[in-house]
Every structure is written in C-alpha cells, then in structure tokens.
Amino acid sequence: MKMKTISAGVMALLLMTSCVSKKVYTDLESKYADLKKENRALSDENKGITKDRNELDLKSKDLQAQLDKLKAERDKLSKDYASTKSGLDKMQSSYSDLEKTSGETNASISKKNRELLAELEAKEKALAAEQDRLNKIKAELQERSQRVDELEGMIAAQEAGLKKLKETLSKALNGFTGKGLTVEQKNGKVYVSMENKLLFGSGSWTVGTEGKKAVVEVAKVLAANPDIAVLIEGHTDNAAYKGSNEISDNWDLSTKRATAIVHILKENKGVDPKNLTAAGRSEFAPIAGNDTAEGKSKNRRIEIILTPKLDELSKMLNEI
CATH class of the missing domain: 3.30.1330.60 (OmpA-like domain)
Incomplete structure (x- = not known):
C-alpha cells in the first residue's frame, strides 16, 4: 500500500513539472492497461485449466464405471455358461434314453421305431446347435475374463506405483x-x-x-x-x-x-x-x-x- 502511495505521488509530481512528465504518465497508463489485459487473459486461462482438470476426473470415473460394467457382463456370461451346460447334459441323457428305447423296440412296431428315430435325429441337431452355442459362450467368457484380469492387474500395478511414489516423496x-x-x-x-x-x-x-x-x-x-x-x-x-x-x-x-x-x-x-x-x-x-x-x-x-x-x-x- 505504501508503494502505491509513493507511486501516485511521483506521478502527480511529474505531471506538475513539465510536458515530458505527462508523456511518462501516459506511458505508465498504457502499461497499466496492458497489465490489466494480461490479468484477464490469465483468468480466462485459469478457467480453461480448471475445466480440463474436471474433465480428467470425469474420465477417470468413467473408466472405473466401464470396468465395473465389464465385470458384471463377465459374471452374467459365467451364469449363462453354467445354465447352458446343465441343459446340454440333460439333453445328452435324454438322447441316450431314446437310443436305448429304439434299440429295444420290436420289429413289429416299426412305426413307433421310425418316430423314435426321427425324434433322435431332431435331438441330435438340437444337441449340435446347443454345443456350438456353448462353445461360443465359453470362448467369449474366457476372453472377457482375461481382459478383466489384465485390467485388474494394471489397476493394481498403478496403485502400487502410486504407493511407491508417495513413499519416495515422503522420504525426499x-x-x-x-x-x-x-x-x-x-x-x-x-x-x-x-x-x-x-x-x-x-x-x-x-x-x-x-x-x-x-x-x-x-x-x-x-x-x-x-x-x-x-x-x-x-x-x-x-x-x-x-x-x-x-x-x-x-x-x-x-x-x-x-x-x-x-x-x-x-x-x-x-x-x-x-x-x-x-x-x-x-x-x-x-x-x-x-x-x-x-x-x-x-x-x-x-x-x-x-x-x-x-x-x-x-x-x-x-x-x-
């Protein structure tokens, strides 16, 4: 505050002494205006930086949300795989029973035999289709699980790195x-x-x-x-x-x-x-x-x- 008062006094004295002093005062006014302009630019830049920081925080939260969603999808696939495998096992058992019944059928009941054979063929097709679906689900589940493991590993490594960084800074x-x-x-x-x-x-x-x-x-x-x-x-x-x-x-x-x-x-x-x-x-x-x-x-x-x-x-x- 003291410097501000001295500066004001010097400028007033210069204005009272000569026309050259007025030019100095004009130059000071111009510099002051430039400083105010620079101040506004700094304020605008500061707002932009704060916005970038907020975007970075949002990006970090979005990544965590995506990881949580990926884990949920993996768990759902795992349940789907277990359910499909159970259905396949039941179908295989049914197919075996039908095959046994067909083998024991008397030649005199050929009509029933043909019906059984047709049912067996349909069961075979359904079984093959279900097996293909099961294989695809299993492959996708393995791929998703691998990705989740990799992401969890990266996050754990990152946490360990941050812990080490904190310890290094604390020591320094x-x-x-x-x-x-x-x-x-x-x-x-x-x-x-x-x-x-x-x-x-x-x-x-x-x-x-x-x-x-x-x-x-x-x-x-x-x-x-x-x-x-x-x-x-x-x-x-x-x-x-x-x-x-x-x-x-x-x-x-x-x-x-x-x-x-x-x-x-x-x-x-x-x-x-x-x-x-x-x-x-x-x-x-x-x-x-x-x-x-x-x-x-x-x-x-x-x-x-x-x-x-x-x-x-x-x-x-x-x-x-």
Missing part, C-alpha cells in the same frame, strides 16, 4: 516435516500440500529459499517418474487481496503462485513441461474454516497433484 521431503508440508495418497492420486508460510510472504508470489528447496526435491522425484501428470493448484483464504496494482484479486494471486511453482519444477531438465499444469483456485476450495487464524493458514497453500496417465487403460477398455 522428510526434512520439511512440521513446516506445513504433507504428502497424501487418495482417489488414485498423490497430493503434496505446502502451506504458504513455507513458500511465500504475505501477498507475494515469489518463492522463498526454504520453500524452493522443497519444490526442487519434488522436481527430482518427477524427473524420475516421467509418466505422471502434474497439476499445481494455488489456494488462498477468503481475505480480500490488498497488494500491488499488478494483480487485482485472490484469483490472480493464486494463479501467479501456482505458476511460480511450475517455473521452479521445469528448471529440472528431466521434468517434461507438457506434464505440468498450473491453476488458481482462489478461496473456493478450502480445507479448513476461515474463521480462525489457524484455518486461514491451512487454506493458504499450494497443492501439487500427481496423477498416473490413463491412456493405456482407456485403450484396453475400447478394445473390449
């Missing part, structure tokens, strides 16, 4: 325990949460020395895991932003803070920038109440969300 960030940093695995993702007291000064988006050390450690882990999508979210409390004119509100502040973390992460050449996404959530995703200083402190944070890519799972489900 062990030195920051008690400094507002947590590592958690939930919903098929790993969350690294850092409170702003570790990263930023009040109203600032410049990462401090200690906070940068923590982000650099995260970057090392990401470099060793190139198949992980990374979403960096900036969060604030509900107090209105009262900083410089360079940004206008908590949306801008949270976005700039997320972007600052991205810049540090991509300094590690092993981190693929295509895997990184920055998003500002402002005050609208709190994890604690804003009615206490402790709650506000927890809400002012950066969340680094690590998600395994689902391309291979999607491809397998589409092939079924």
Whole structure:
C-alpha cells in the first residue's frame, strides 16, 4: 500500500513539472492497461485449466464405471455358461434314453421305431446347435475374463506405483516435516500440500529459499517418474487481496503462485513441461474454516497433484 502511495505521488509530481512528465504518465497508463489485459487473459486461462482438470476426473470415473460394467457382463456370461451346460447334459441323457428305447423296440412296431428315430435325429441337431452355442459362450467368457484380469492387474500395478511414489516423496521431503508440508495418497492420486508460510510472504508470489528447496526435491522425484501428470493448484483464504496494482484479486494471486511453482519444477531438465499444469483456485476450495487464524493458514497453500496417465487403460477398455 505504501508503494502505491509513493507511486501516485511521483506521478502527480511529474505531471506538475513539465510536458515530458505527462508523456511518462501516459506511458505508465498504457502499461497499466496492458497489465490489466494480461490479468484477464490469465483468468480466462485459469478457467480453461480448471475445466480440463474436471474433465480428467470425469474420465477417470468413467473408466472405473466401464470396468465395473465389464465385470458384471463377465459374471452374467459365467451364469449363462453354467445354465447352458446343465441343459446340454440333460439333453445328452435324454438322447441316450431314446437310443436305448429304439434299440429295444420290436420289429413289429416299426412305426413307433421310425418316430423314435426321427425324434433322435431332431435331438441330435438340437444337441449340435446347443454345443456350438456353448462353445461360443465359453470362448467369449474366457476372453472377457482375461481382459478383466489384465485390467485388474494394471489397476493394481498403478496403485502400487502410486504407493511407491508417495513413499519416495515422503522420504525426499522428510526434512520439511512440521513446516506445513504433507504428502497424501487418495482417489488414485498423490497430493503434496505446502502451506504458504513455507513458500511465500504475505501477498507475494515469489518463492522463498526454504520453500524452493522443497519444490526442487519434488522436481527430482518427477524427473524420475516421467509418466505422471502434474497439476499445481494455488489456494488462498477468503481475505480480500490488498497488494500491488499488478494483480487485482485472490484469483490472480493464486494463479501467479501456482505458476511460480511450475517455473521452479521445469528448471529440472528431466521434468517434461507438457506434464505440468498450473491453476488458481482462489478461496473456493478450502480445507479448513476461515474463521480462525489457524484455518486461514491451512487454506493458504499450494497443492501439487500427481496423477498416473490413463491412456493405456482407456485403450484396453475400447478394445473390449
């Protein structure tokens, strides 16, 4: 606020001194307008990023729903197979009884014999058709079961990979325990949460020395895991932003803070920038109440969300 007052005073003084000072003031006005335009562009980009994140979450839920549906189809096929096999066994028994009866029939009752033979022929055809159907069901059941086993194996491997990733991150960030940093695995993702007291000064988006050390450690882990999508979210409390004119509100502040973390992460050449996404959530995703200083402190944070890519799972489900 102090800088804003000084700047206003300097501009007023310049306007009173000469026509050259008025030109400087005009240039400053132009730069201010450009900054406001950039701010609006950042806000629009932030909305697009939030939309992409929501689509990714929906895609993950859709994949799980497809897997559940596939399991249900497999179970139904298994029941159908058992029922058809039971019917086939009964038909084979009936066929044997008819064949025995036909063999014991006296030559004097040839009419009855011909009827039995005709019935036997019909039973043979029905038996062959049912056997073909049973074979097809059995083959389809085996194929579906194999696909389900493969999908379950991939999901289990992915869960194991996430667990190992969490353990690696926890070990790498062990030195920051008690400094507002947590590592958690939930919903098929790993969350690294850092409170702003570790990263930023009040109203600032410049990462401090200690906070940068923590982000650099995260970057090392990401470099060793190139198949992980990374979403960096900036969060604030509900107090209105009262900083410089360079940004206008908590949306801008949270976005700039997320972007600052991205810049540090991509300094590690092993981190693929295509895997990184920055998003500002402002005050609208709190994890604690804003009615206490402790709650506000927890809400002012950066969340680094690590998600395994689902391309291979999607491809397998589409092939079924």
